[in-house]
Amino acid sequence: MADPLVSIRDLRVAFHGLPALRGIDLDVAPGEAVGLVGESGCGKSVTWLAALGLLPRTAAVSGSVRLEGQELLAAAPSVLDRVRGGRIAMIFQDPASALNPVKRVGVQVAEALRLHRGMEGATAEAEVLRLFDQVGIPDAKRRIHIYPHEMSGGQNQRVMIAMALAGQPELLVADEPTTALDATIQAQILDLLRRLQQETGMALVLISHDLGVVAEMCRRVCVMYAGRIVEEAPSGELFAHPRHPYTQGLLAALPDMVGPRRRLEAIPGGVPEPWNMPPGCAFAPRCGHATPACDAGMPGFVPVGPHHQAACVHVQPATVPA
Amino acid sequence: MSLLSLEGVSRVYATRRGLFGTPVPVRAVDHISFSVAPGRTLGIVGESGCGKSTTGRVALGIERPSEGTVSFEGAAMPTPGTPEWRRLRARLQLVYQDPLGAMDRRLTVAAQVAEPLEIHGIGDKAERQDRVAALLRDVGLRADLAQRHPHELSGGQRQRAVLARALATDPALLVADEPVSALDVSIQAQVINMLTDLQEARGIAMLFISHDLKVVRQVSHEVAVMYLGRIVEQGDPEAIFADPLHPYSRALVSAIPVPGPRRIERIVLSGDPPNPADRPSGCAFHPRCALATASCRAEVPQLKPAADGRQVACHLVEAA
Numbered sequence: 330m331a332d333p334l335v336s337i338r339d340l341r342v343a344f345h346g347l348p349a350l351r352g353i354d355l356d357v358a359p360g361e362a363v364g365l366v367g368e369s370g371c372g373k374s375v376t377w378l379a380a381l382g383l384l385p386r387t388a389a390v391s392g393s394v395r396l397e398g399q400e401l402l403a404a405a406p407s408v409l410d411r412v413r414g415g416r417i418a419m420i421f422q423d424p425a426s427a428l429n430p431v432k433r434v435g436v437q438v439a440e441a442l443r444l445h446r447g448m449e450g451a452t453a454e455a456e457v458l459r460l461f462d463q464v465g466i467p468d469a470k471r472r473i474h475i476y477p478h479e480m481s482g483g484q485n486q487r488v489m490i491a492m493a494l495a496g497q498p499e500l501l502v503a504d505e506p507t508t509a510l511d512a513t514i515q516a517q518i519l520d521l522l523r524r525l526q527q528e529t530g531m532a533l534v535l536i537s538h539d540l541g542v543v544a545e546m547c548r549r550v551c552v553m554y555a556g557r558i559v560e561e562a563p564s565g566e567l568f569a570h571p572r573h574p575y576t577q578g579l580l581a582a583l584p585d586m587v588g589p590r591r592r593l594e595a596i597p598g599g600v601p602e603p604w605n606m607p608p609g610c611a612f613a614p615r616c617g618h619a620t621p622a623c624d625a626g627m628p629g630f631v632p633v634g635p636h637h638q639a640a641c642v643h644v645q646p647a648t649v650p651a
Numbered sequence: 652m653s654l655l656s657l658e659g660v661s662r663v664y665a666t667r668r669g670l671f672g673t674p675v676p677v678r679a680v681d682h683i684s685f686s687v688a689p690g691r692t693l694g695i696v697g698e699s700g701c702g703k704s705t706t707g708r709v710a711l712g713i714e715r716p717s718e719g720t721v722s723f724e725g726a727a728m729p730t731p732g733t734p735e736w737r738r739l740r741a742r743l744q745l746v747y748q749d750p751l752g753a754m755d756r757r758l759t760v761a762a763q764v765a766e767p768l769e770i771h772g773i774g775d776k777a778e779r780q781d782r783v784a785a786l787l788r789d790v791g792l793r794a795d796l797a798q799r800h801p802h803e804l805s806g807g808q809r810q811r812a813v814l815a816r817a818l819a820t821d822p823a824l825l826v827a828d829e830p831v832s833a834l835d836v837s838i839q840a841q842v843i844n845m846l847t848d849l850q851e852a853r854g855i856a857m858l859f860i861s862h863d864l865k866v867v868r869q870v871s872h873e874v875a876v877m878y879l880g881r882i883v884e885q886g887d888p889e890a891i892f893a894d895p896l897h898p899y900s901r902a903l904v905s906a907i908p909v910p911g912p913r914r915i916e917r918i919v920l921s922g923d924p925p926n927p928a929d930r931p932s933g934c935a936f937h938p939r940c941a942l943a944t945a946s947c948r949a950e951v952p953q954l955k956p957a958a959d960g961r962q963v964a965c966h967l968v969e970a971a
Contacts, residue, residue: 368835368836368837368838369806369835481923483923484923511698511699511862511924512698512862512864512903512906512907513698513902513903513906513919513920513924514698514923515906515908516905516906516917516919516920517919517920517921519908520919538835538836539908540836540910541907541908541909541910542908543910544908544909544910544911545908545909564910568910568911569911578837579836579837580910582836582837582839582840583836583840583865583910584840584843584865584866584868584869585865585868586864586865586868586892586904586907586909586913587892587893587909590868590869590889592844593840593843593844593869594840595837595838595840595841595843595844596837596840596841597841599805599807599838600835
């Protein structure tokens with residue numbers, strides 16, 4: 330991989346002494362699309378909130394997050410202000426609550442332009458119109474003057490994306506960007522994100538609970554469970570040959586759109602509570618392959634194929650061609 | 652014989668445009684007909700505002716249809732609030748997306764599951780206790796969870812508790828409105844398997860309403876695709892999801908992201924679904940349909956039988 334744009338090492342987060350992230354190592358290369366999948370509470374959002382200093386003070390954060398070598402975790406607020414919304418932008422699930430309900434949408438995007446690119450007045454307005462056009466908001470001249478409640482959920486998400494693009498970010502972190510949207514609108518927004526990524530060359534981190542969304546959007550996918558990455562692979566490889574029992578379980582639990590209907594293979598039990606973490610592999614209590622060896626310690630990554638690794642003591646390492 | 656049947660049902664609401672505007676009628680559900688046989692599941696899919704939840708409420712008798720008739724076990728659905736209607740409540744139950752909102756936060760799980768038994772005067776105290784214990788076992792909740800309160804349960808456990816309560820009166824029909832949409836994939840699979848097992852064991856009919864096509868395919872014997880208040884395609888889920896005939900169903904099915912190869916080429920629709928208060932003329936889908944012709948703008952297509960016994964409401968699909 331080329332020199333990473335963002336490099337996360339041993340990132341740990343605890344809330345009131347209870348672990349939420351238990352050691353994340355993740356690199357994002359310039360221009361690449363990485364997916365983070367996992368279920369509620371696995372830490373996929375917390376990873377990026379922590380990286381960008383967006384967690385409340387009660388969170389204990391340790392480890393390292395570097396943006397082209399510059400450490401972000403202990404960075405001064407002035408440094409973070411330039412990074413957030415500038416070099417790294419983030420969009421969320423619920424655009425309506427991320428937008429200011431009493432400000433016209435054009436003004437909100439113009440504010441981002443002023444903060445990050447020092448644009449004012451007519452220059453800013455022209456750029457807002459260009460951004461609205463770029464994110465596919467029709468009739469932009471009129472739309473910049475309306476309020477978020479006058480737009481649909483899909484249009485609001487486009488406004489959020491326009492605002493994120495305002496700072497010309499090198500990385501866009503999209504946290505469940507289409508989860509609140511209907512299927513046909515989700516398809517539009519995913520299409521838009523894919524096109525923007527090609528046009529601007531920015532990197533994309535897509536956080537989603539939906540394996541399908543991640544499979545379609547990302548070259549590389551990391552599967553998270555209970556605050557750790559348990560498997561990482563090129564997306565085609567991950568869905569064709571999942572190696573970690575949790576990934577295998579997730580795929581088996583998902584109903585199919587094609588082929589014969591089969592009984593779903595549910596993963597028994599539930600995610601461990603943070604105060605009750607198993608001593609070794611966090612998935613062991615729900616895993617059909619678990620043995621006493623799983624409780625011996627946290628399993629490290631085992632290379633199982635090209636760019637493919639799984640954190641399970643039972644997977645057989647493959648000889649990876651250099 | 653069918654257990655539930657809707658015949659030409661519409662539900663019209665009046666909304667006002669602006670503070671002093673004149674009321675505008677909105678047809679949330681527009682001339683739909685279907686029936687559900689005992690022990691079978693009809694899946695209803697569609698996007699926000701297509702009328703799928705209103706259909707569920709009309710089917711349950713919670714709302715009166717503005718036009719058309721709803722009949723249950725061969726008799727017309729009684730007027731809400733009447734003693735006959737109350738008696739029928741035990742036979743028809745609803746489960747929806749948010750189990751926490753559906754539960755009383757101050758009552759234990761056992762007390763909530765016992766409540767419908769008390770309301771409908773089923774059994775004495777000891778019998779009710781036994782019944783609650785059996786119900787909790789059926790939905791896979793550990794006995795020690797009976798004395799917990801809703802906030803002490805996980806999302807999956809809460810949905811199981813709500814289901815136990817819905818099953819308490821031994822209903823013939825369950826309307827499940829997005830019952831697993833708030834659950835994580837691994838938990839969702841547990842609840843789906845439980846639902847299909849319970850259906851098999853008890854012969855319950857289900858109206859399964861969801862935006863999630865994969866889940867609907869998994870549980871349904873028949874499926875209806877809705878757009879702006881109308882059913883646009885109805886039939887065997889295998890057939891419809893493998894080869895949708897209506898252009899809207901096609902776009903909807905093609906929009907579902909899947910890990911692995913897809914069978915239908917992605918069709919990205921332009922624009923948002925129209926406002927039901929501002930229904931396009933003719934086929935409501937025509938402004939977003941790439942294939943629309945003059946007749947689509949002028950004439951409302953009716954559901955008619957097409958190939959393999961399914962029904963499609965599109966001028967461009969050949970009738971069988």
